[in-house]
Amino acid sequence: MSASAGQRGVPKDPIIFDNTQIEDDYLELSEELRCLVCQNQNLIDSNAELAGDLRREVAKMLKKGQTKEQVKDFMVDRYGDFVLYNPPFKIQTLLLWAGPFVLMFWALFAMLKKIKADKVENNADSSELSAEEKEKLQTILKNK
Amino acid sequence: MKKQFITPLIIFGLLVVLLVVGLMKAQYIRDVPSPLIGKPVPNFSLPTVGEPQQVFSSEELKGQISLVNIWASWCVSCRAEHEVLNYAAQKEGLKIYGINYKDELADARRWLKNRGNPYVKSAFDEDGLLGIDWGVYGVPETFVIDKKGNIRYKHTGPIYIQDLKNIIIPCIESLKSGQGEKCEK
Numbered sequence: 600m601s602a603s604a605g606q607r608g609v610p611k612d613p614i615i616f617d618n619t620q621i622e623d624d625y626l627e628l629s630e631e632l633r634c635l636v637c638q639n640q641n642l643i644d645s646n647a648e649l650a651g652d653l654r655r656e657v658a659k660m661l662k663k664g665q666t667k668e669q670v671k672d673f674m675v676d677r678y679g680d681f682v683l684y685n686p687p688f689k690i691q692t693l694l695l696w697a698g699p700f701v702l703m704f705w706a707l708f709a710m711l712k713k714i715k716a717d718k719v720e721n722n723a724d725s726s727e728l729s730a731e732e733k734e735k736l737q738t739i740l741k742n743k
Numbered sequence: 744m745k746k747q748f749i750t751p752l753i754i755f756g757l758l759v760v761l762l763v764v765g766l767m768k769a770q771y772i773r774d775v776p777s778p779l780i781g782k783p784v785p786n787f788s789l790p791t792v793g794e795p796q797q798v799f800s801s802e803e804l805k806g807q808i809s810l811v812n813i814w815a816s817w818c819v820s821c822r823a824e825h826e827v828l829n830y831a832a833q834k835e836g837l838k839i840y841g842i843n844y845k846d847e848l849a850d851a852r853r854w855l856k857n858r859g860n861p862y863v864k865s866a867f868d869e870d871g872l873l874g875i876d877w878g879v880y881g882v883p884e885t886f887v888i889d890k891k892g893n894i895r896y897k898h899t900g901p902i903y904i905q906d907l908k909n910i911i912i913p914c915i916e917s918l919k920s921g922q923g924e925k926c927e928k
Contacts, residue, residue, distance in 0.1 A: 635880030648845065649880055652871050677878040679778040 614658045621661045628657050628670055633682050641684060777878055777897040784811070784892050785876035789866040792843050792851045799840070799866040805892035808918050809838040810885055810911070812862070813874060816850040818882040824901035825858050831907055832861035837915065841865030844874045844882050887911065887926060889918050896926035 616622035626643065632653065634645035642650045642657070653674070660670050674682045686692050728736065788800040804811065812828060814821045831837045841862035843851045848867060855865075868874055877886070880899075887896040896914050898906065914926035 649871075652875060656872075656875060676778060677875060678880065679776055679878075681776065 614654060616658070616662075624661050624667050625658050628661075628667055629654055631684050632657070632671075632674055633684055635678055635682065777894075779878055779886075779894045780897060782894055784886075784888060784894055785873070787866065787873050787876065789868060789873060792841070792848065792855065792865040792867045793860075795848075795867070797864070799864045801892070804840065804888050806890060807838060808890055808915055809840055809863075809888045811840045811842060811877075811888055812886075813842045813844050813877065813879050813882050813884045814865075815844045815846045815882050816854040817846065818844075820901040821883045822858075823903075824883050825861070827902050827904055827907055828861040829859045830904070831902075831911070835907075835912065837911075838863055842868050842873060842877070844868050844879060845871040885911075887914050887918070895924065 614625070616625065629643035630641050632642045634640045634642055634647055634650040634653075636647040636649050637645050640647075640650070642654050656673075657670055660673065661667075671683065680686050680689075680692075686695065688696050784801050784804050786801050788798055791797045791799050810831070812824075814824075828839055832839050839861050841864070843865045845868065848869075851865070851867070855862075866873065871879075877884070883901055885898040885902055886894050887898075889895050895918060896910075898911070902911065910927075914924070917925040
């Protein structure tokens with residue numbers, strides 16, 4: 600195996616490529632596809648039997664000349680979008696994709712509102728007295 | 744109560760609801776939703792466990808309502824399930840086809856000899872490639888197939904007797920009667 604494969608943990612069962620482009624595609628796909636058995640690992644990380652089978656399948660398809668998209672479609676047809684670590688943008692995944700931005704804008708909005716409110720409060724605390732306050736002060740001073 | 748306390752309280756409340764729903768649904772969340780529901784069974788033709796000259800092909804799944812059960816002799820939870828399958832085949836008269844997944848032929852045969860054989864026939868999927876076509880990720884898995892040869896329901900993990908009575912049989916009955924489908928958890 601070439602050095603590029605070695606950097607990222609070599610799978611137990613050697614899959615050998617004589618074409619570096621295919622090898623790169625293989626590595627990319629193996630990182631993007633989920634191991635269905637150990638659901639928080641991708642194919643390249645996992646030592647599960649199924650992950651090994653799927654890695655071999657990915658390599659076989661790429662060597663046959665199929666594109667990365669075709670391999671992904673093959674996996675999605677069988678295992679659903681769940682097999683992709685990078686889920687597509689759909690109605691079902693709207694919250695997943697948009698949620699963080701909605702939260703971020705909400706937080707920004709809340710923060711700006713708070714800053715504004717604090718400013719108003721600070722102004723009210725300034726040493727300048729309102730007319731009403733001056734009057735009150737005068738009466739207090741007179742009564743003394 | 745002051746307004747500044749209400750907002751965090753509402754957020755906390757929503758979070759609690761979210762987590763409680765998550766906990767209650769935890770047993771289903773493990774299941775990967777199958778994209779195969781509603782689609783025809785994958786095409787295949789493999790030798791059977793019983794007789795290597797005999798062939799089990801996907802064509803045989805058309806024209807009848809059947810179960811397809813993915814099993815293996817190395818699969819521990821298949822042991823628990825096997826008695827339920829025997830019961831389903833003998834007492835409920837269900838047609839069960841097997842796919843013997845990544846197994847040794849001798850082990851698979853011994854399993855059927857010792858524990859009884861509920862299957863009409865079992866395909867011998869030695870390298871697990873047919874399993875990939877069925878989207879298998881954990882054995883045992885069971886599929887309900889309708890008369891047209893379409894997959895209508897997928898059960899992941901062992902079928903317990905209550906799964907058989909509450910899900911599988913009502914699903915098959917509803918497919919038989921043609922009056923609306925009841926193939927859900």
